[in-house]
Amino acid sequence: MRIFDLGKSALNAQSNLMQQMAIRYGKQAVLLAMAAVFGLFALITGHGLLWVLLVFVGHFGPVGAAFTVFGLDLFVALVCVLFGRRSYLTVQEVEARIARDRNITMMRDSMTMAAVTATVATAMGRGGSRKVWDVVRRKKD
Numbered sequence: 001m002r003i004f005d006l007g008k009s010a011l012n013a014q015s016n017l018m019q020q021m022a023i024r025y026g027k028q029a030v031l032l033a034m035a036a037v038f039g040l041f042a043l044i045t046g047h048g049l050l051w052v053l054l055v056f057v058g059h060f061g062p063v064g065a066a067f068t069v070f071g072l073d074l075f076v077a078l079v080c081v082l083f084g085r086r087s088y089l090t091v092q093e094v095e096a097r098i099a100r101d102r103n104i105t106m107m108r109d110s111m112t113m114a115a116v117t118a119t120v121a122t123a124m125g126r127g128g129s130r131k132v133w134d135v136v137r138r139k140k141d
Contacts, residue, residue: 006107013100020093032084
């Protein structure tokens, strides 16, 4: 029965691990979506303001100001993608992984011990029962 209890504990730890990962990925997806929406609005407003500043204050031409704004957009998009791809493990997720690995190791050890015990008990059982049966029948060697 110990093997089944350890297996059940390992599956429970795996279930907890999957829940923690789903929560983490869900939060990450929601935050990235919100950042994309607000970033789009800020980008629209910022483009107009930056273009106007470059044309009138920076004395750029209309085409030079457009290329400058485009270059800055590419840079900001690259930075946002790099930060959005970062993901950290939570404490609960690490604990769930440790519990799962510990239970799987204990389950393997129990299965190994059960197999060794069964092998030894079977071999001793056959020889021992023969001796007992010989004693019962009063047979001498």
